[in-house]
Amino acid sequence: MVASPDPQRKVVIPVSGSTVPSGAVPGGAVPGGAGGVAAPARAMFDADASSRSLGIELAEAADGYAVARMRITERMVNGHGIAHGGYLFLLADTAFACACNSYGPATVASGAEITFIASARLGDLLTATATERARYGRNGIYDVTVRRAAGSGPGGDGGPGGEAIAEFRGRSRTIGRGQQAEAGG
Secondary structure, three states: OOOOOOHHHOOOOOOOOOOOOOOOOOOOOOOOOOOOOOHHHHHHHHOOHHHHHOOOEEEEEEOOEEEEEEEOOHHHEOOOOOEOHHHHHHHHHHHHHHHHOOOOOEEEEEEEEEEEOOOOOOOOEEEEEEEEEEEEOOEEEEEEEEEEOOOOOOOOOOOOOOOEEEEEEEEEEEEEOOOOOOOOO
16 A cells, blocks of 8 residues: 555654644644554653754654754765765654554564765754554555755754655565564664
8 A cells, every 4th residue: 555644634743942833733733633653652752862962852753754954964874975875864764763653563673775866064964754654464655755955054943845865765664562572764
């Protein structure tokens, strides 16, 4: 079954300093909607010390959809003066993990690959947008586009536009409710 996020059910989880959109209630639930659709993604992200320690923020989450942001810091730049590809992969993987865990049952990565299109540089604000392409049985396929924010660099606005710098495809496997994830992302 091919699925795409339903814009009518989109739940926005504000980043710190943001406001909750009108009609939303605390916890990310939408009145008359899915009743906390994004809460599982928020709970998983809040427990993800590795992503949070790098300054990654979960900007949005809904059924099969997530947006995460990260600014490239001096510690992320390699010997060529560009962002190390592992950090781009980690950002994309975090958005993927939030999208595939948005439904509730614990879901892990069964595989992933990334294609680097352009380099990220010190100060760039990157936005990773994950979108579900298919869910079948306990499996899923998700595409993530990582973009450099228009006007990025120190003080950049982090808007949704900007140059695509990486494309990521993740494959997920649902391991069930309440089970601890032992492998994968």
